[in-house]
Amino acid sequence: MADRPTTVKCLVWDLDNTLWQGTLLEDEQVSVTAEAREVIAALDSRGILQSVASRNDHDLAWARLEALGVADYLLVPQIGWGRKSDAVRRVGELLGFAAGTLAFLDDEPAERAEVTFHLPEVRCYSPDQLPELLRLAEFAPPTVTSDSRRRRLMYRAGFEREAERDSFPGPDEEFLRSLELRLRISRADDSELARVEELTLRTSQLNATGVHYSDTVLRELCTDPAHEVLVAGLTDRFGPYGAIGVILLAVRPGRWHLKLLATSCRVVAFGIGTVILNWLIDQAARAGVHVVADFRRTDRNRMMEVAYRFAGFAGEDCGCLGELSGAELSGPELSGTELSGTELSGTRGVQRLHLLPSRRELPDTVRVEAPDLSAGPVAGHPAGRSRPASPN
Numbered sequence: 001m002a003d004r005p006t007t008v009k010c011l012v013w014d015l016d017n018t019l020w021q022g023t024l025l026e027d028e029q030v031s032v033t034a035e036a037r038e039v040i041a042a043l044d045s046r047g048i049l050q051s052v053a054s055r056n057d058h059d060l061a062w063a064r065l066e067a068l069g070v071a072d073y074l075l076v077p078q079i080g081w082g083r084k085s086d087a088v089r090r091v092g093e094l095l096g097f098a099a100g101t102l103a104f105l106d107d108e109p110a111e112r113a114e115v116t117f118h119l120p121e122v123r124c125y126s127p128d129q130l131p132e133l134l135r136l137a138e139f140a141p142p143t144v145t146s147d148s149r150r151r152r153l154m155y156r157a158g159f160e161r162e163a164e165r166d167s168f169p170g171p172d173e174e175f176l177r178s179l180e181l182r183l184r185i186s187r188a189d190d191s192e193l194a195r196v197e198e199l200t201l202r203t204s205q206l207n208a209t210g211v212h213y214s215d216t217v218l219r220e221l222c223t224d225p226a227h228e229v230l231v232a233g234l235t236d237r238f239g240p241y242g243a244i245g246v247i248l249l250a251v252r253p254g255r256w257h258l259k260l261l262a263t264s265c266r267v268v269a270f271g272i273g274t275v276i277l278n279w280l281i282d283q284a285a286r287a288g289v290h291v292v293a294d295f296r297r298t299d300r301n302r303m304m305e306v307a308y309r310f311a312g313f314a315g316e317d318c319g320c321l322g323e324l325s326g327a328e329l330s331g332p333e334l335s336g337t338e339l340s341g342t343e344l345s346g347t348r349g350v351q352r353l354h355l356l357p358s359r360r361e362l363p364d365t366v367r368v369e370a371p372d373l374s375a376g377p378v379a380g381h382p383a384g385r386s387r388p389a390s391p392n
């Protein structure tokens with residue numbers, strides 16, 4: 001009996017007449033067949049990564065992949081004018097996979113032959129084989145775990161961590177600009193609250209207090225006129241990152257109290273925590289209020305502390321703090337909800353950092369779309385105030 005073939009770790013797709021029907025630079029339209037979509041989604045759920053080796057204009061081809069809704073599935077795409085074997089080799093290098101675990105799918109026999117010539121271990125397939133691809137043993141890993149299903153996201157996060165390392169101590173502005181980052185901050189609505197909760201749960205490295213807010217508590221705070229629950233989403237030219245940050249703000253006359261800022265480690269390389277802080281500080285400066293931020297050191301959120309200090313927050317004394325440690329700590333919005341349960345008893349270990357805000361310039365590497373909080377709590381927060389009861 002033949003040995004089970006080595007499972008393919010990454011399938012590298014050609015684009016024209018392979019991943020999509022048609023030739024991008026010649027045809028008005030290219031389209032992805034239902035069959036190709038099924039293969040892409042199924043391989044992804046099996047934890048088999050996918051990439052691209054295509055001779056095309058990079059930006060044009062990537063924009064089309066995004067428009068077709070398949071870009072998210074593809075890691076380290078190699079779209080340019082070089083040899084396919086070099087592109088496939090590069091994919092292997094970037095993912096850390098040996099040639100024997102790579103597969104290449106291309107409609108042109110000459111391209112497959114070129115890859116085979118230079119990389120004999122890479123298994124090559126024709127799009128004619130798409131209907132049976134999912135049934136081939138090499139594309140059917142013996143076990144599929146929840147980690148397999150998340151593998152693509154984990155690799156993406158890995159690349160971002162690498163990027164962060166490479167760009168230390170400061171981000172490479174030119175590179176960031178090339179990403180066309182768009183940060184959208186908006187008031188959390190019902191559909192987003194679950195994601196916000198998940199963020200407070202998963203972002204231990206970048207959670208300013210290490211507190212996890214439950215869905216129920218967040219829902220209450222959303223409808224509380226004295227609170228702003230904001231969610232931040234990030235997009236770049238490669239596609240969306242989804243919800244990557246959450247801000248919990250208690251709005252009082254003369255003082256904004258930043259109770260929580262948490263951002264996803266997936267976007268740490270972009271300095272998004274600092275961008276959000278500076279946006280908020282600028283808003284506070286316009287509103288003419290002081291800002292107080294809760295910070296509790298955990299063994300994992302050192303980076304957030306750096307961001308707060310770098311933004312200008314300090315342990316200085318101010319009249320607005322006294323007021324806070326008095327009445328507000330026992331205020332109704334804190335009682336047993338915000339600092340939920342086992343996570344944190346009372347406010348022990350929470351430092352109150354203070355900032356007298358000044359206008360801030362937002363970086364030109366990220367386009368920020370956000371509501372105008374400085375317009376005042378009432379004018380600026382109609383949804384939180386007058387949200388009608390659900391009719392059903």
Ligand SMILES: [Zn+2]
Pocket residue numbers: 290291318319320321354
């Ligand atoms: Zn103050």
